[in-house]
Amino acid sequence: xxxxxxxxxxxxxxxxxxxxxxxxxxxxxxxxxxxxxxxxxxxxxxxxxxxxxxxxxxxxxxxxxxxxxxxxxxxxxxxxxxxxxxxxxxxxxxxxxxxxxxxxxxxxxxxxxxxxxxxxxxxxxxxxxxxxxxxxxxxxxxxxxxxxxxxxxxxxxxxxxxxxxxxxxxxxxxxxxxxxxxxxxxxxxxxxxxxxxxxxxxxxxxxxxxxxxxxxxxxxxxxxxxxx
Amino acid sequence: xxxxxxxxxxxxxxxxxxxxxxxxxxxxxxxxxxxxxxxxxxxxxxxxxxxxxxxxxxxxxxxxxxxxxxxxxxxxxxxxxxxxxxxxxxxxxxxxxxxxxxxxxxxxxxxxxxxxxxxxxxxxxxxxxxxxxxxxxxxxxxxxxxxxxxxxxxxxxxxxxxxxxxxxxxxxxxxxxxxxxxxxxxxxxxxxxxxxxxxxxxxxxxxxxxxxxxxxxxxxxxxxxxxxxxxxxxxxxxxxxxxxxxxxxxxxxxxxxxxxxxxxxxxxxxxxxxxxxxxxxxxxxxxxxxxxxxx
Numbered sequence: 001x002x003x004x005x006x007x008x009x010x011x012x013x014x015x016x017x018x019x020x021x022x023x024x025x026x027x028x029x030x031x032x033x034x035x036x037x038x039x040x041x042x043x044x045x046x047x048x049x050x051x052x053x054x055x056x057x058x059x060x061x062x063x064x065x066x067x068x069x070x071x072x073x074x075x076x077x078x079x080x081x082x083x084x085x086x087x088x089x090x091x092x093x094x095x096x097x098x099x100x101x102x103x104x105x106x107x108x109x110x111x112x113x114x115x116x117x118x119x120x121x122x123x124x125x126x127x128x129x130x131x132x133x134x135x136x137x138x139x140x141x142x143x144x145x146x147x148x149x150x151x152x153x154x155x156x157x158x159x160x161x162x163x164x165x166x167x168x169x170x171x172x173x174x175x176x177x178x179x180x181x182x183x184x185x186x187x188x189x190x191x192x193x194x195x196x197x198x199x200x201x202x203x204x205x206x207x208x209x210x211x212x213x214x215x216x217x218x219x220x221x222x223x224x225x226x227x228x
Numbered sequence: 229x230x231x232x233x234x235x236x237x238x239x240x241x242x243x244x245x246x247x248x249x250x251x252x253x254x255x256x257x258x259x260x261x262x263x264x265x266x267x268x269x270x271x272x273x274x275x276x277x278x279x280x281x282x283x284x285x286x287x288x289x290x291x292x293x294x295x296x297x298x299x300x301x302x303x304x305x306x307x308x309x310x311x312x313x314x315x316x317x318x319x320x321x322x323x324x325x326x327x328x329x330x331x332x333x334x335x336x337x338x339x340x341x342x343x344x345x346x347x348x349x350x351x352x353x354x355x356x357x358x359x360x361x362x363x364x365x366x367x368x369x370x371x372x373x374x375x376x377x378x379x380x381x382x383x384x385x386x387x388x389x390x391x392x393x394x395x396x397x398x399x400x401x402x403x404x405x406x407x408x409x410x411x412x413x414x415x416x417x418x419x420x421x422x423x424x425x426x427x428x429x430x431x432x433x434x435x436x437x438x439x440x441x442x443x444x445x446x447x448x449x450x451x452x453x454x455x456x457x458x459x460x461x462x463x464x465x466x467x468x469x470x471x472x473x474x475x476x477x478x479x480x481x482x483x484x485x486x487x488x489x490x491x492x493x494x495x496x497x498x499x500x501x502x503x504x505x506x507x508x509x510x511x512x513x514x515x516x517x518x519x520x521x522x523x
Contacts, residue, residue: 049436071441078438089433103437106444108233150437 001027001158001189002048007057009043009213017043019213021057025191027157030184032200033193034224035210041193044210045162048191049081050074062158079107082151082159082188086166088143090150092136096127099135100150107154117153125149125179141172148179152188159183161192165199173199197224233443241450244423251419252455258415259459259508260466262408263501267467269401270497273394275488280390282486283383289368291354292379295323302352305376309354312370314363319355326350335483351378409508416452416512424448424516448513456509460501468494 002025009018018040025031033041046052047059050066059066062080069077090099097118104114122128125145135143144164151159161180165173177192177199184190194200200207200223207222208215217226245252291309293302302320310318321329327348331338358367368380424431434444471490478487 075435075438075440078436083436089429089436091430091433102433105236106434106437106439108230108443110230111232154438 001025001029001062002191003058003060004044004047005058007047007054007059009040009047009052010055017213018047018054021210021213021215023208023215023218025189027189028184028187030181030190030203030205031192032203032205032207032222033191033210034195034200034207035216037195039210040213041210042162043213045083045160045191045193048158048160049083050077075107079154080156080158082148082154082156084144084147084151084159084161084164086163088135088140088147088167090135090143090146093134095132095134096122096138096146097131099146100153103150103153121149121153124152124182139172140168141175144168144172144176145179148176148183152183156188158189158191161190161194163193163195165194165196170198174202177203200224229442237443237446237450240447241454244427244447244451245454248419248423248426251422255416255419255455255512256459256462259412259456259505260462262405262412262508263460263463263505264466265408266401266405266504267463267497267501269397269405271467271471271488271493273397273401274493276390276394276397278488279486280387280394283390284387287364287382287384287387289356289358289364289371289380289382291356291371291377292351292381293353294376294378295351297352297376301376305374306354308374309356309371312367314358314367315356316359317357321353321355323348323350323352326353333484336480409504412508413512413515416455416509417515419455420448420452420513421516421519423451445517448517449510452509452511452513453506454509456505456507456512457502458505460498460505463505464494464498464501467497 002023004021004023007018007021007023008016010016021040021044023044033044035041043052047054047066048061050061050069053059053067062077064077066077091102094102100118100121101114104117109117119128119131122131125148127142127145127149130138130142130146135146138146144167148159148161148164159180164180165176168176173196177196180190180192181203204221204223207217207219207224209217209222209226219226293305297305306318306320309315327341327345327350330350331341334341356367356371358364364382364384368382371377372380431444468490471494475487475490478485
């Protein structure tokens with residue numbers, strides 16, 4: 001699903017955010033990317049949905065070489081990859097339904113199909129009864145679940161989350177992670193960049209640790225910090 | 229693209245225009261003023277041209293005769309004139325006929341002439357038409373030497389001058405209008421830029437969920453187009469009414485001045501203005517999109 005080979009990413013002339021990252025993720029995996037601020041987690045995530053291109057090395061996602069992708073192909077690629085952020089990136093004035101449907105409307109999905117898919121995906125994140133509320137009226141955890149619903153509405157094989165629980169208290173953070181686990185159980189590959197030690201330790205999933213732009217640890221059933 | 233998508237984009241564009249009332253109103257106003265000024269020049273030039281063309285078709289030599297000529301002398305002179313090479317037709321206009329003609333041209337103001345009716349100051353004349361307009365000068369010079377001819381005139385110089393005026397109006401008008409249109413494009417660009425800025429958040433999400441660039445771009449292009457077309461409609465409305473009033477005014481006061489009738493002129497102008505307005509709008513918004521959206 002994801003294949004990074006000797007990936008370097010440099011901003012400006014000197015600062016290297018990633019220096020020689022190799023990473024392989026199989027379909028159906030659940031992977032935490034951990035590490036201190038500035039280790040390169042966000043840069044890695046941004047490479048995965050082609051917000052950035054690597055300075056050198058190759059990034060293959062869902063079978064496509066992102067460096068060779070033409071700009072006009074990018075929108076179609078993005079429909080294959082759901083992305084969730086720390087700050088949700090919802091349209092606060094619009095309803096939950098509209099926020100999720102938005103992703104379909106702007107990709108020219110028919111109204112009939114929209115009426116079929118939106119309830120299904122809201123059901124999945126447990127927000128079926130909140131459809132008519134405005135996004136800004138929801139709690140943080142609910143807003144993040146709306147964002148996940150929107151990321152999933154195209155049925156992507158890959159879901160990427162950058163600090164999805166960064167703005168949430170521990171209880172709601174746990175709810176959100178449960179949704180991600182649920183999604184993973186249904187077959188979607190999930191990659192989560194996270195600071196949340198408690199969550200990472202509780203789930204015991206694959207952990208890839210970055211430090212100063214390098215992969216320093218890759219464990220199948222890892223903890224946030226390496227066991228001594 | 230699908231019909232649904234177009235509906236969505238038109239809705240979005242309309243929403244943008246409404247949300248951004250102040251700037252939209254300003255843009256529409258500026259578009260209207262620029263197009264109005266442009267059209268005033270076009271109309272002026274067209275009418276002067278029309279006037280010149282009307283006069284040109286009437287270029288004929290007026291040969292004013294001495295009042296003392298007898299009927300027989302007049303007939304002889306007429307035959308003599310008709311025999312000059314290059315002359316196509318000659319017609320005799322008696323002093324009385326000339327006065328009647330003048331009265332007709334004065335229209336409602338013909339009362340002004342009633343004072344002179346007793347002592348008709350006009351001379352009898354021959355109206356001479358040449359085979360082609362370029363011969364007018366040569367033929368007129370020849371006619372001047374004939375016995376019984378008092379004066380020879382023709383309007384060629386006036387016609388030439390009028391064509392020059394029409395030309396100058398055209399050129400000056402085009403330059404001024406070009407500058408105005410340029411300014412208008414920037415105003416529309418500014419208006420659309422505000423919308424783009426206000427919606428940058430939404431644009432980011434659209435890119436994220438896989439909206440194509442075309443779909444992101446079109447609502448803004450349509451927004452510019454709406455501003456341009458609405459502006460042109462206002463310009464057309466004001467212009468139409470002004471031209472109608474002017475036409476009535478001219479008919480009342482100087483009826484012999486030929487003016488292009490408003491139909492079909494105004495219809496054609498309305499269509500051109502709408503197209504020009506739309507073009508200005510699209511150019512303006514693509515300018516903003518290129519600089520601020522980078523999609």
